[in-house]
Amino acid sequence: MSRTILLAVAVAAIGAGVYYYLSQPEPTPAEQLQSAAQDAGDAVSEAAQNAGDAVSEAANSAAEQATEGVSSIAEQATDAAEQAGQTATDLANQAGEEVAALANQGQDLLNSWIESGALTLENFDYDTMVASVQESDLAQDLKTQAVQILDDIKASPETIAVKFQELRDLLSGQ
DSSP: OHHHHHHHHHHHHHHHHHHHHHHSOOOOHHHHHHHHHHHHHHHHHHHHHHHHHHHHHHHHHHHHHHHHHHHHHHHHHHHHHHHHHHHHHHHHHHHHHHHHHHHHHHHHHHHHHHHHTSBSSSOBOHHHHHHHHHHSOSOHHHHHHHHHHHHHHHHOGGGHHHHHHHHHHHHTTO
């Protein structure tokens, strides 16, 4: 019985829908035109919205690419600065090591003179010391100053104690 009632209600609903659809008057040409204009307006509005979305997407994409480009340039600049800083540090360390090596060379030269007896308060072997200065790896200005001090000692042997201290200070890097 409930099936029958359900079937009767369904048939009645379908019949009412058909009656309503068929009883609608045919749209007038003006209504058809208005409907077409409305549909065209909706289509234009939707197209404009889609174009706006596309432009916005393109702008966002361009902005992202520009930001990535700037980030990439900034990273490259940072890397270059770090490399330059490391190079400067390496060069400074190398220069410091070379200065220390030169100071050690001067000290070694002075020590060899003392050990060989070429330079003592009692003995002064001018030729041997000048030759060893000229053959050394010392910087040219140090060689010139050392030879000048040795010349001063040769010219005034009584100043050997004072000049010996000048020579020691010069060659030991003090």
